[in-house]
Amino acid sequence: MPGTRTSFEDHDCGVAQAVEAIGDQWCVLILRNLFMGMTRFDDFAAHLSISTKTLANRLQRMEAHGLLTATPDPHDKRGKIYQLTEKGTALGPVISALSLWGDKWEPKGDGSSRTEIYELATGKPIARVALVSQSGKILEGDDVSLRRGPMGSDVRDRLMDLVAQRDARKGAQ
Amino acid sequence: MPGTRTSFEDHDCGVAQAVEAIGDQWCVLILRNLFMGMTRFDDFAAHLSISTKTLANRLQRMEAHGLLTATPDPHDKRGKIYQLTEKGTALGPVISALSLWGDKWEPKGDGSSRTEIYELATGKPIARVALVSQSGKILEGDDVSLRRGPMGSDVRDRLMDLVAQRDARKGAQ
Numbered sequence: 001m002p003g004t005r006t007s008f009e010d011h012d013c014g015v016a017q018a019v020e021a022i023g024d025q026w027c028v029l030i031l032r033n034l035f036m037g038m039t040r041f042d043d044f045a046a047h048l049s050i051s052t053k054t055l056a057n058r059l060q061r062m063e064a065h066g067l068l069t070a071t072p073d074p075h076d077k078r079g080k081i082y083q084l085t086e087k088g089t090a091l092g093p094v095i096s097a098l099s100l101w102g103d104k105w106e107p108k109g110d111g112s113s114r115t116e117i118y119e120l121a122t123g124k125p126i127a128r129v130a131l132v133s134q135s136g137k138i139l140e141g142d143d144v145s146l147r148r149g150p151m152g153s154d155v156r157d158r159l160m161d162l163v164a165q166r167d168a169r170k171g172a173q
Numbered sequence: 174m175p176g177t178r179t180s181f182e183d184h185d186c187g188v189a190q191a192v193e194a195i196g197d198q199w200c201v202l203i204l205r206n207l208f209m210g211m212t213r214f215d216d217f218a219a220h221l222s223i224s225t226k227t228l229a230n231r232l233q234r235m236e237a238h239g240l241l242t243a244t245p246d247p248h249d250k251r252g253k254i255y256q257l258t259e260k261g262t263a264l265g266p267v268i269s270a271l272s273l274w275g276d277k278w279e280p281k282g283d284g285s286s287r288t289e290i291y292e293l294a295t296g297k298p299i300a301r302v303a304l305v306s307q308s309g310k311i312l313e314g315d316d317v318s319l320r321r322g323p324m325g326s327d328v329r330d331r332l333m334d335l336v337a338q339r340d341a342r343k344g345a346q
């Protein structure tokens with residue numbers, strides 16, 4: 001039912017599946033904080049200025065999707081410790097790519113209170129997020145393309161024709 | 174106003190700024206289709222099973238944020254051609270990272286109708302998305318850390334203390 005559905009599960013596509021599993025924009029910010037080592041409900045609530053109801057709902061959703069674990073807090077009987085699972089940790093490149101893009105294209109203030117990802121060995125900010133080939137080579141946009149499996153739908157057929165046309169234009173340049 | 178606000182703009186953080194500029198989950202799927210070369214309103218509507226009202230709203234929002242341009246369609250007086258701007262194109266690593274993560278952690282069916290990113294030179298699917306240092310080196314999770322600017326808030330101070338503790342634990346391993 002267009003306009004009313006809230007699930008993207010039926011799209012056979014990694015991006016759609018990822019979007020469905022990650023959840024909404026709050027979940028992305030919660031993920032970011034988990035990567036920074038935040039573990040406690042009250043810290044998330046304070047840092048995100050999110051209502052406790054919304055926060056509890058999102059944490060529960062993310063636990064159900066296997067992105068994080070919620071375990072009893074040894075220092076607070078009523079509290080829980082939230083931590084990324086392996087599946088959640090594997091979203092590191094997504095969060096890093098968002099962070100770099102935001103810093104470059106939507107800079108805010110002078111950046112003096114901004115959190116930055118840097119290389120431990122050199123102390124320098126990381127340069128970018130890139131695609132890597134199976135042989136470990138860094139690939140640029142022009143080095144890659146898209147292809148579909150044999151069961152692609154009609155609409156996808158049209159879409160892939162467009163990709164093929166784009167690649168042909170690239171080749172002709 | 175917690176629970177009612179829908180803007181993440183006031184978070185001084187690249188991730189929050191990115192989340193605000195990109196928009197909701199529909200916008201992510203529209204971005205994916207733009208990367209595949211899709212340009213026409215009717216194609217987006219058919220491929221995403223999205224209502225035309227929601228689609229028009231999201232395209233307008235993305236245009237306002239400078240992610241895409243909408244220009245008159247030379248073949249259809251009433252239609253428009255939607256295309257990624259440089260700013261929108263710079264989200265490539267985000268979409269690629271989502272795609273790879275979804276394919277790995279939320280596989281659906283046998284993948285026979287899935288769209289895949291591959292290396293043109295070898296024909297092989299790309300392996301992963303990785304952080305790259307300023308000297309062009311591929312960095313792993315253990316090679317990087319986070320730091321804050323001098324104006325970090327109290328909550329962020331606590332957060333960065335946690336990061337420092339985590340790094341100390343890493344170093345002690």
